[in-house]
Amino acid sequence: MFYDAGKIFTGLAIFLVGATFPFWYAMAAGKTAYKPEPVFPTSTSQCVESTEQMIAGHMEILDDWRNEVVRRSDREPIEINGTAYPKSLSRGCGNCHADQTQFCDRCHEYAGVSPYCWECHVEGD
C-alpha cells in the first residue's frame, strides 16, 4: 500500500531517467567507440617531451614557457633532435603541429575543454 504514489513515483522516475541519462545518450548518439585521431607531424618524430608526458602534461609545458617568456623574459629556444624551436605557442608547438584544428582541437573537443589561448595567439606557424 503506497500513499501519494503518483507524486512519489513520478519523482523517482525523473531521478532514474536523470541518473541513467548517459546510457540513453550513448545509445542515441552511438559514438562510444569513437576515439579522437590527432594528425601527427610527418617531418619529425620527437615532441618536446616523451609522448606520455605530452599527452598528460602538455598544458604545463605551455604554462612554463609562458611564464619564462612573459614574466622572466627568458626566450632561450629549446632544442629537439638538434633543431632549435622558440618557446612559443604558435611558433614552437605550431611549428610542428601546424594545423590546430587537425591536432589540438580533435582531442580538446573530445575531452570537452576549450583552451582560450587562441583568443589572442594566432594558430599555426
Added chain:
Amino acid sequence: MNALYSLIAVLVLVAVAILGVQALGLQLFFGGILPYFAFAVFLAGVVFRIQRWARAPVPFRIPTTCGQQYSLPWIKSSYLDNPHTTTGVIGRMLLEILFFRSLFRNTRAGVEPGLKRVVYSPSLWMWIAALAFHWGMAILLFRHLRFFLEPVPQVVSAVIWADGFFQVGVPVFYITTFAFLLGLFYLLLRRLFIPQIRYISLPNDFFPLFLLLGIGTTGFLMRHVVKTDVVGIKEMMQGLVGFHPLVSEGVHYLFYTHIFLVCVLLVYIPFSKIMHMGGVFLSPTRNLANNNRMKRHVNPWNYPVKVHTYPEYEDHFRNKMKEAGIPVEKD
C-alpha cells in the same frame, strides 16, 4: 575516535585501490566492472528506500510552523514559512532544497559579556559552507558529463566555461573545485572542533565527509598536480556507458582510486544519511500545507469501527427505557 575510525576506513579504501591496481593489475575490475555493480546497487537501493518511505502513512499534517498561521484574511500570515496552500508549499520546498532555508535559521546562544544575559545571534557559517559544498558538488557533477557524453553537449561546455571564468592557471582552476573542497573542509572542522557537535558526531557523520574529501582530493590532484591521460579516461568512460568496458594503458592509479571511492560512495548512499537527497522531498514537516483547520484530513489507517448509533440503541433498549421512565424519541 569516531573521526579517526572514519579516516582510517577511507585510507584503507585508498590503499585497496592503489594496491589492487599497482600490485595486482586489477584495472579492468576497478575501472570496468565495479562501477556497474556500484551503480546498480545505488539505483536499486534508492528505489528501495523511497518505496519504503512511500508506504508510511502520514496521518496528520505536521509541518513545522515558522511563522504566523493563516487565519483571517486581514491578519498577515507567513505564506512561505507557514504555508496553507500548495503554491506556498512548493515555494517553501524550493527554498529548502535550493537554498537550505532551515539552515539559514541556525542560531547560536551566547552570553554577551557586557550585558550578562543570554543572546541569540545568527550563525551562518554552516549555512554558507553547506551551500558552497552542495552547489559546488552539483555543478562539479554536471561538469563531469564531459566524460560520459560524446559529443559533449553545449550546455556542459557552457557550464565548464563559466566555472573556469577566472582563467587562473593552466589548466584553469574551476570555482566549484574550491567551493566544494572548502565547504566540505569547514563541515569537517566544525564536527572536529565545536565540542557540542563533536560529542554528537558518529562515525557515519565523519565517514561520508572523509570519503567526499578523498574523492575531491584525488580529482584535484589528477587535474592540477599529477596529470594523466584524460583522453584515455574518457575512452574508458565511453566504454562504460556503451557496455563495452575497456582499460586505457597509462592512466594513473589516482584515477582508479578516484573511481573506487566514487563506487564506495554510490554503494553507501542508499544505506546512509546521504539519502537525505531523496528524503528532503518527503519530509512531512516541510511538504505539508498547514491547513489542519481548513480541510478534514482522515487518518488513512483508521480501522473500520463498528458503531452502534443512537436510533439502534433506542431500538435495542426501548422497553427497558420506557419502564425506567427515560424519555425516548420514537414510541
